[in-house]
Amino acid sequence: MVKCIKNSGYLKQNQCPLKGSNPFGTVLTKAFELIRAFIMQLVRSVAHSMTRDERSLCVPPSSTFAEHFQRGNLKTKAPLREFTGFFPPSGRSEGYAPSFFSLYTIPRALMAMSDTLLKKYQIAALPENVLRLGQLIQGAFATNAHEIAKIIKADPAISDRVMKIATRGRDIDMDIDSAVVRIGVDKITLVVMSELLLHAVKRTFATMLSIALEPTETINPYGDQMVGCIHFKGKATGRVFLRIPCxxxxxxxxxxxxxxxxxxxxELFPEIVGELLNIVGGNFKSNLVDAGLPCSLSVPKVETKTGFAVDLSGDEHHLSVPFTADAMGMFLDLIISPVTDSAAN
Amino acid sequence: MSKKILTIDDSKMVRMIVTSTFQPFDCTIVGAADGAEGVTVALQEKPDLIFLDITMPVLNGIETLAKIRETPEIAAIPVVMLTAESDGERLGMADKLKVSGYIAKPFKGDQLIALTKKIIPLAPKPPADPKKP
Structure with missing residues (x-):
């Protein structure tokens, strides 16, 4: 971003136009330098708080990049958000008018566009973890364990699950930063995604079945179960299984x-499991899209099984989340292929 | 006057819930299991309102909605999306195609009734005529 700012007309010249041509030149130059330093500091703090995707899209107002973006020539369909408030509006960047530069960014986790529409159609706000997943996939590959730890610390459920995976359930003294290093970004992505999935299952069971769902540690094996499977494919690829006892x-x-x-x-049970999974999968897929991972969803497939085993390909990760509903033990399984740096961008 | 509502959803369960929800009202519910069938049924039945899912075989909900909007006989029928997908991209597409409402699954029957009443008048079902066999 600093590079973009340096390229803007204002900073290239880097001197006050009034210098030498105005009796108050010296004072004005000093003031000008102070304002410039202040703005640079402000810009740095804004840039520091942005994800990598956002940083890459900060452009000066006269840039053809912005024009390309507004014409929709870039890959993303997300609209530009102009950072106003800190800076005067763009359009007066010629010469030394007060508008020195403007910043344009992709909205965080691509949510700005949907915010207006969510309100218009009275749809529930996005879960907080959509934002976290967006931050993770857009920043994790170029950032350090401490920054990833900061993202996941914001949700106690995620932190708890990450710690359990890192310590393998044993009583080991470990901080989140070390846990992040130990289990790696793929598994952390899996944990954040599984929390989104669990959120969707909770909402679906509560609304469609009036059942409160409780996550649990372990479930005793049971007999026949109805197993629903749905696939998602795109920038995020994987499978979701919902296992409910017959x-x-x-x-x-x-x-x-x-x-x-x-x-x-x-007799309607397979249809019911299919529809529950369809709703859960649809919600989850929407969360992935809003986090910046567009993908498509398959139609659910449901079958009765006595046992359960999944074939994992070499790079896939699997997380099984047991829960109880209506006093019965059930499972939610998420299997994902790693979200690669290129996929995230 | 009795109203006609078309529900286009590949899930039999959702079609059953919609039918059950509107049972107390003076309206007829017709169903279709995919988008292509939905357009055909809409042309035959000329419903007063359509509930439309997105994830469906043959024609998905957005393609179906586009087809409805470009077919003059049914273009003006109000459409309410009833779908589990409510991301910015889907919402944006549906909004461009002038939907009258968007209900994100999971949903309650009350939500369907409240939104329907905003779009078309719903009267309670008249008492059954005892003289009719």
Whole structure:
């Protein structure tokens, strides 16, 4: 960004236009230098708080880059956000008018565009972890463990899960920074994604089935289960499994359909699991898109199984999250391929 | 006057919930399991309102909505998206195609009724005529 600022007309000349041509030149030059230093400091602090994607898009107002962006010639569809408040509006950058430069950035986690529409259609605000995932995937590959730790520390549930994975559940004294180094960015991405998924399952079960879901540590093995699977593919690629014991069939059908139950409600169980997974998958996919990982979603596939095993390819990561709902143990499984630096950009 | 509502969703469960939700009202619910079938049913039935899912086989919801908007006979029918996908990209596309509402799944029947009442008048179902067989 500093490079962009240096390229702007104002900083190239780096001197006050009034110097030498005005009786108050010296005073004005001093004031000019002070203002310049102040703005540079401000810009540095703004740049420091931005993700790598945002930094790369800071441009001076007269730049053709901005024009290209506004015409939609760049890859991202996210609109530009102008940093105003700190700086006067652009458009007067010629000469030495008060507008020295403007900054344009992609909104954090690409959320600015949807914010207006979320309000217009009265849709619930995005979960905080969408922002964290956005920060993680857009910054993690070029940043250090301390910065990643700062992102995940903001959510106690994520910190807790990261610590459990890093210590393998043993009572070891370890701080988050060390845990980040130990488990690596792929697994951290998996943990943040699994929290988004769990959030979607909680909302779906609460709204569609009026069941409060409780995460748990372990679940005793049970018999037949209905296993739903949905795939997502794109900048994020992976699979989500939802495993519900078959003994939940009648209860789920009653809760899902209320008084309009068919004669054999249990026959609808595969459809119910499919629709629950469809909703969970759709919510999760939307979170990924809003975090900057566009992908497409498959239609859910549901089948009855007695056991459960997944084939993992070499670079895939798997996280299994047990939970209880309606006094029954269930599982949510997330499998992802690593989100690479090129995928994130 | 009785209203007609079309629900285009590949999930039988969602179609059942929509039907059940509007049972107390003087309206008929027709269903379609994918976008292509939805456009055909809309042309035949000329519904007063369409509920439309996005993730569907054959034609997805956004493609279906575009098809509806470019078909003069059904272009003006109000459409409410009823979908699990509510990211900025999907919302933006639906907004451009002039949807009348957007309900993000998971949803409650009350949400459907409240939004429908804002778009079309809904009257309670008249009592059954005892003389009719």
């Amino acid at each position: 003994k939940a069939a009648n209860s789920f059908a009653t809760r899902f359909l209320g008084k309009d139950l068919p004669a054999e409600p249990a």
